[in-house]
Amino acid sequence: MSRLDRTRTSAHQLRPFFSSQNLLNRADGSAQFDFGESSVMCSVVGPAEVKLRDEKLDRATIEVVVRPLVGLPGIKDKAREQALRETLEPLVLSGLHPRTGIQIVVQTMKDDGSILATAFNATILALLDAGIPLKSILGAVTCIVDAETNQILLDPTTQELANAKSTHTFVFDNKSSITSDSTQEDKEAVEVSTLYSDSTGLFSEEEYFECAQICYKAVQAVHGFIRTAVQKKLEKEQQQIHS
Amino acid sequence: MRDADPSTNEREFLLAALKDGARIDGRKFYDFRTLRLTFGAEYGAVEVQLGNTRVLAKVSCEVIRPYTDKPTEGFLMFNTELSPMASAAFEVGRQTDEEVLVSRLIEKAMRRSRALDTEGLCIVAGEKVWSIRVDIHFLDHDGNLVDAACIAAITALLHFRRPDVTVVGEDVTIHTLEQRNPVPLSIHHIPICTTFAFFNNGERMIVDPSFLEEQVKEGDMTVTLNVHKEVCALSKAGGIPMEIDQILQCTKIAVVKVAEITAQIQAALEADAKKR
Numbered sequence: 001m002s003r004l005d006r007t008r009t010s011a012h013q014l015r016p017f018f019s020s021q022n023l024l025n026r027a028d029g030s031a032q033f034d035f036g037e038s039s040v041m042c043s044v045v046g047p048a049e050v051k052l053r054d055e056k057l058d059r060a061t062i063e064v065v066v067r068p069l070v071g072l073p074g075i076k077d078k079a080r081e082q083a084l085r086e087t088l089e090p091l092v093l094s095g096l097h098p099r100t101g102i103q104i105v106v107q108t109m110k111d112d113g114s115i116l117a118t119a120f121n122a123t124i125l126a127l128l129d130a131g132i133p134l135k136s137i138l139g140a141v142t143c144i145v146d147a148e149t150n151q152i153l154l155d156p157t158t159q160e161l162a163n164a165k166s167t168h169t170f171v172f173d174n175k176s177s178i179t180s181d182s183t184q185e186d187k188e189a190v191e192v193s194t195l196y197s198d199s200t201g202l203f204s205e206e207e208y209f210e211c212a213q214i215c216y217k218a219v220q221a222v223h224g225f226i227r228t229a230v231q232k233k234l235e236k237e238q239q240q241i242h243s
Numbered sequence: 244m245r246d247a248d249p250s251t252n253e254r255e256f257l258l259a260a261l262k263d264g265a266r267i268d269g270r271k272f273y274d275f276r277t278l279r280l281t282f283g284a285e286y287g288a289v290e291v292q293l294g295n296t297r298v299l300a301k302v303s304c305e306v307i308r309p310y311t312d313k314p315t316e317g318f319l320m321f322n323t324e325l326s327p328m329a330s331a332a333f334e335v336g337r338q339t340d341e342e343v344l345v346s347r348l349i350e351k352a353m354r355r356s357r358a359l360d361t362e363g364l365c366i367v368a369g370e371k372v373w374s375i376r377v378d379i380h381f382l383d384h385d386g387n388l389v390d391a392a393c394i395a396a397i398t399a400l401l402h403f404r405r406p407d408v409t410v411v412g413e414d415v416t417i418h419t420l421e422q423r424n425p426v427p428l429s430i431h432h433i434p435i436c437t438t439f440a441f442f443n444n445g446e447r448m449i450v451d452p453s454f455l456e457e458q459v460k461e462g463d464m465t466v467t468l469n470v471h472k473e474v475c476a477l478s479k480a481g482g483i484p485m486e487i488d489q490i491l492q493c494t495k496i497a498v499v500k501v502a503e504i505t506a507q508i509q510a511a512l513e514a515d516a517k518k519r
Contacts, residue, residue: 025383027328027331043382045244045327065326067326067328070378071376105327110285
């Protein structure tokens, strides 16, 4: 079945990824992540000085600012800020930098659906670029259940989101990733650790778990992509040092 | 987090270099940094890079009811909130003096110079008009936010297409982009800002200051012109006093710069139009 955006042939296909790190010169780390025509830029400053009232004695304070493409920040953006902050807090080894602040700014550059998932992926790349110590890496994917066909579509566009019965965004860490060299037993033994799950709309229990399963498989591709992106960036930096 | 002041060494070096006739990034005094324009997939989205300064402009529109005292006037709004992405010195929800100056300048250059025909945005007098909104996002701050924002805003407005409408009696139909080709906005002229920074008691002036140069400068002035050599706005908010001759000289330099930038904007727009 061809999808509404005509570039994809399968319901479980993601749009092409694109990422770019270290774009901004004033921030300590920055990255852009695209899912097709959805694009998010993220900048990270820190660990740096923090306002006295936000200071935490035993760890770094993480501040997230989400800025929409059009208009002033609203409730939706505040909700995304909270989602990002609360997902990242256990991931960042903030105990290593007590009494400092890490500021994360997320800016939508192009909006064609699945913005929250794009923002999660951009943020983790920016944190890696800034050299913030992390416990693990995350990957995020959104899927919908189509209202007409009841089919699960991965990485929906704005148009597809309009026909959605329910929308699900999942974030998984890479500690439980299935690698190509892991044995069958490993694969069965992995405990899927979900970092964030957000669902809206009407859906059944089976649908939810099916969505989670499909997203989990899709996130492996995102993890792989992030890994390659970081690897390439480090290789390039090494070459620059030695040349 | 406040921006750290440049060290004495940096400051002295920059000033000594300027005295010797050189800028630290290798530019001539009246050179702009490299300008790059990138268009998004949809109409009215432009990313401008002026050296390391990066600005994203996005135009959107909606239909609203006009003011009763101006029943045929459409709206043009700018959102120029400085994001902490550009610099950690910008805080969310707290306007700095710089932010006020930047937004006022953009407003003066674009809206008050009547660059956009707001009467042309009327659909039904007293009932429905278009409201055009320009969101300017500052992504990276390496000096001269005003010029970059101005170029981004006018290029985005030139690039933007609004949906076509048909009015039959009282009924208004707004056609989607698939149904009918969208229409461009009617723009009277292209105002372009040129910012000057002054050093050495106002004797040395430079175009398009970088962030370091902005921190060390003694004064600045922004001249807004269009290709017809008309002054749209002129702003000198404080700084050292200037001689009248120097202001004239600034406008003469700006005329050349404006012609170059306008040509580049038009070339970029044409190249993009061919691709679509």
